[in-house]
Structure formats: C-alpha cells, structure tokens
Amino acid sequence: MSVPSIQTNWELLLHHPPSPVEDLDWPIFEAQDIRVFVKRDDQLLLEAFPGDQAFCGNKWRKLKYNLITAKDQGCQQLLTFGGAFSNHIAATASAGFLFGFKTVGIIRGERIEPLNRTLAHAERCGMELQFWSRVRFQEKSDPQTMAQLALEFPAAYILPEGGTNIEAFKGCAELAAEILVQSNPDYVAISCGTGGTMAGMIPVLDGRATTLGFSALKGDFHTADIQNWLAPKAYANWKVLTEYHGGGYAKMNAELQAFIAFSKEAGWEMDPIYTGKALMGLVDLAEKGFFRKGSEVCFVHSGGLQGIEKN
Numbered sequence: 001m002s003v004p005s006i007q008t009n010w011e012l013l014l015h016h017p018p019s020p021v022e023d024l025d026w027p028i029f030e031a032q033d034i035r036v037f038v039k040r041d042d043q044l045l046l047e048a049f050p051g052d053q054a055f056c057g058n059k060w061r062k063l064k065y066n067l068i069t070a071k072d073q074g075c076q077q078l079l080t081f082g083g084a085f086s087n088h089i090a091a092t093a094s095a096g097f098l099f100g101f102k103t104v105g106i107i108r109g110e111r112i113e114p115l116n117r118t119l120a121h122a123e124r125c126g127m128e129l130q131f132w133s134r135v136r137f138q139e140k141s142d143p144q145t146m147a148q149l150a151l152e153f154p155a156a157y158i159l160p161e162g163g164t165n166i167e168a169f170k171g172c173a174e175l176a177a178e179i180l181v182q183s184n185p186d187y188v189a190i191s192c193g194t195g196g197t198m199a200g201m202i203p204v205l206d207g208r209a210t211t212l213g214f215s216a217l218k219g220d221f222h223t224a225d226i227q228n229w230l231a232p233k234a235y236a237n238w239k240v241l242t243e244y245h246g247g248g249y250a251k252m253n254a255e256l257q258a259f260i261a262f263s264k265e266a267g268w269e270m271d272p273i274y275t276g277k278a279l280m281g282l283v284d285l286a287e288k289g290f291f292r293k294g295s296e297v298c299f300v301h302s303g304g305l306q307g308i309e310k311n
Ligand SMILES: *Cc1c(COP(=O)(O)O)cnc(C)c1O
Pocket: 057, 058, 059, 087, 088, 162, 164, 191, 192, 193, 194, 195, 196, 197, 198, 271, 274, 275, 302, 303, 304, 305
C-alpha cells in the first residue's frame, strides 16, 4: 500500500465523496412504521486514510475548515485541549500527521502509563502531550493562560476543547447539506456533546427536518449554548434530549452496555460515550411513539470508534 502524500491528503480534504447512507431496518422501527437510515460519518474518508479511525466522524467535519484556516494563516502547529478519552484530541493528532502540522495536546489530569488508546494514538501521530492538573486545566481559557501559550507556541493555531468554533459550524453545515442531497428526512438524530455539531446543522436543515440531539452528558446547558451560537437568528426545528446520558459523560450503565452489545451483534458498532447513547435514545423515542407513522429519520453515526479499547 502506498502512503498518500500530504498534498494528496489536502486534495481529499477539499474534494471528498459524501459518506454513505444505509438503512437500519430493525423490527422495532418497522413496528412503528418509521424508516431509519444511518449517515455513515464513521466511514468518512476511512478508505482514504486507513489504519486508524481517529480522523473521521464529526471531529473531521469540525476540523476541516479549521485546518484550511490554519494553513491560510501560515500556522505550522495545532494546539488543543481535551480529556484523556477525547476524540477531538485523537482527530487533531491524526490531522497533524495527515496534513503536515505539528500538534500539541494539553490533557486534563496526570499522565497514566500505559497510555490509553486515544493518547497512545496521539503520541504515535507525533503529538506533544502536556498534562495539566485539573485546576490548571480549568483555567485554560483565561487571558493569562492564553497569553502564556501564545508565547510558548507562537506558530500555533489554537482550537478549543471539543473543537467547537465558527469554522467547525461550517463543516457541520456541509454534513447537513450532504444528508439533504442523499435523502429527505423528517428528523436528523445525532449525539450531542458540546452541541456544536448540531448547531452547525440546524440552519441548513431548517424548513426540511427537525434536529434531535441526544446529550451524552448530564445537564441542560446545551439549549442555551446552541441558541447563543445561532443568535441573532432563532430556529424552532431542533430539540436536545437530556434523558439519555446513561449516568453522565463517559459513564455506562448495564442497559447501555447491553444495548451496545446488541447493536454490534446486529452489525452496527456504536461507541459507549456518544453514538451508543444516541441510538439507544432513538430506539426509546420510537418505542414511545414519538415519531409520526411514515416518518423518515436519519441517524448520524458521528464516529468515536477510535477510543474503544481492543484486547
Ligand atoms: C465529540 C463527539 C460528539 C459530540 O459533538 P459535539 O459537536 O461536541 O456536540 C458526538 N459523537 C462523537 C462520536 C464525538 O466524538
């Protein structure tokens, strides 16, 4: 297998085929007379960049225009923040390797050996990891800390934790536009962490589909955040569901564990932090008769499989 060059990778980033859509023909959906299909963003460019599953899913969508902007600004380095299981850290590390940036990852908490899959991947991609105490990490966006980082890493393009910013919305808008070219859904269902991905999709889906965000975290801050990002325009075509966090961020209860095992057995591998919770929530809503008969629902597989530890 030949290793694609950085230039080829840029070509692919700018002109890539859409990720496929596939039917999810589970009896439970048929029983409710709804059609569910999956937008396979977990497969996005996997063929082009084989070997790992880190630069895919919504993290790919969120990074695309940030990478272009970083290059345009002449930045040679990407610097970002995240927890030890962050898909955004993994994706940024991959992006650095694929597109020719040095990368720095500031990680919450202490270094624990051996590194988990996410962080081991990041280091393999050449990412420099800095471990910050939880207290220091909390202060990462303070002006003083930012000024210090700018001195230490003058050539760096700084991405926020989770990767949500204006450039990220552009990439997520493209995801929504792809869905509308490929299908005609009444609903688009997606896992929600910061809510940045769904915020990018909502304006494009307005008038066509309702966006349902299944929160992977406890709390109900998303609605306000999303409203702020979309302001001054107010949209009515979306809703965040806060009941499906399964105990909190990166927590897993027995029900979720059983669902993920069932889904994998049925040929649909979901990650425990995001997509597993969202699909379980979608099944629950369907069982409760949330969807009008004849509805079409697009479930976005936003990726996240990179972090699953394999023995
Ligand atoms: C980060 C992530 C999300 C959440 O994305 P937000 O834009 O923060 O809402 C959803 N699914 C997967 C697989 C992720 O890695």
